[in-house]
Amino acid sequence: LEAQFAQAQKMNAVGQLAGGVAHDFNNVLQAIIGFSDLLLAKHRPTDPSFQDIMQIKGNANRAAALVRHLLAFSRRQTLRPQVMQVGDVLADVSLLLKRLLGERVDLDVHHGRDIWPVKADINQFEQVIMNLSVNARDAMPDGGKVSIRTSNVTAAEARRYDDSMPAADYVMIEVSDTGVGMPPEVMVQIFEPFFTTKEVGKGTGLGLSTVYGIVKQTDGFILCDSELGRGTTFRIFLPRHVAEEQPLKVEGGAAVARQP
Numbered sequence: 001l002e003a004q005f006a007q008a009q010k011m012n013a014v015g016q017l018a019g020g021v022a023h024d025f026n027n028v029l030q031a032i033i034g035f036s037d038l039l040l041a042k043h044r045p046t047d048p049s050f051q052d053i054m055q056i057k058g059n060a061n062r063a064a065a066l067v068r069h070l071l072a073f074s075r076r077q078t079l080r081p082q083v084m085q086v087g088d089v090l091a092d093v094s095l096l097l098k099r100l101l102g103e104r105v106d107l108d109v110h111h112g113r114d115i116w117p118v119k120a121d122i123n124q125f126e127q128v129i130m131n132l133s134v135n136a137r138d139a140m141p142d143g144g145k146v147s148i149r150t151s152n153v154t155a156a157e158a159r160r161y162d163d164s165m166p167a168a169d170y171v172m173i174e175v176s177d178t179g180v181g182m183p184p185e186v187m188v189q190i191f192e193p194f195f196t197t198k199e200v201g202k203g204t205g206l207g208l209s210t211v212y213g214i215v216k217q218t219d220g221f222i223l224c225d226s227e228l229g230r231g232t233t234f235r236i237f238l239p240r241h242v243a244e245e246q247p248l249k250v251e252g253g254a255a256v257a258r259q260p
């Protein structure tokens with residue numbers, strides 16, 4: 001628990017710092033992009049300088065995209081948790097996911113039957129699925145398969161996954177890939193902000209710490225299982241939402257048990 005608290009604190013500090021820097025940095029980048037546009041307008045596309053200026057603008061745009069990532073990470077988004085069906089969200093994002101994963105990756109989404117509702121921020125949950133899927137894709141340079149499955153997990157079953165989980169019913173969302181996997185020394189660091197093994201410009205190291213933050217704010221858990229050369233599975237546990245007692249409403253007389 002202490003480790004979790006330390007992690008939360010660190011995320012907070014990093015988030016604040018990153019947000020401040022990103023904001024100022026973005027202004028500088030917008031100036032570079034703006035002046036590049038002014039210069040471009042003064043040159044013909046056939047001028048030798050034109051391509052150079054395009055390079056400047058292109059790189060500034062790439063930097064701006066990275067900064068946007070940072071801002072998204074640090075933004076104190078007000079959470080808007082609502083009762084939702086994980087399957088509905090998965091159905092909504094599956095087209096986008098397919099496009100994101102590209103042609104060489106098979107996407108298999110399997111939503112179990114009678115899955116319990118959960119209470120979560122839908123946008124944030126989408127973000128979780130996206131981040132995990134992008135990582136899965138990056139772990140499979142030669143293509144492969146991403147499976148997303150959901151299931152109900154009772155309190156007793158949850159303890160078998162991790163005995164530190166509070167006894168409660170959970171909805172489990174598994175995201176597996178058939179990618180390169182990771183060695184233990186990488187696995188212990190993946191939720192750290194800015195930890196990345198990807199080359200400069202490709203990874204920010206914020207994907208999984210964002211996922212971690214969102215899952216925690218939803219009172220959930222995330223576990224990772226990975227085997228080198230075989231693949232990786234992330235398991236997210238979100239607490240089952242139990243509806244508050246509704247006063248019984250009887251319309252038109254007593255309720256009668258219907259015969260089949």
Ligand code: ADP
Nearest residue numbers: 135136139190196197198203204205206207208
């Ligand atoms: P980024 O994707 O920008 O590197 P993340 O926080 O999302 O940042 O991931 C951190 C690191 O965790 C990655 O650089 C990679 O080494 C490792 N990782 C994450 N997901 C997977 C996966 N599905 N398979 C293998 N390694 C992974």
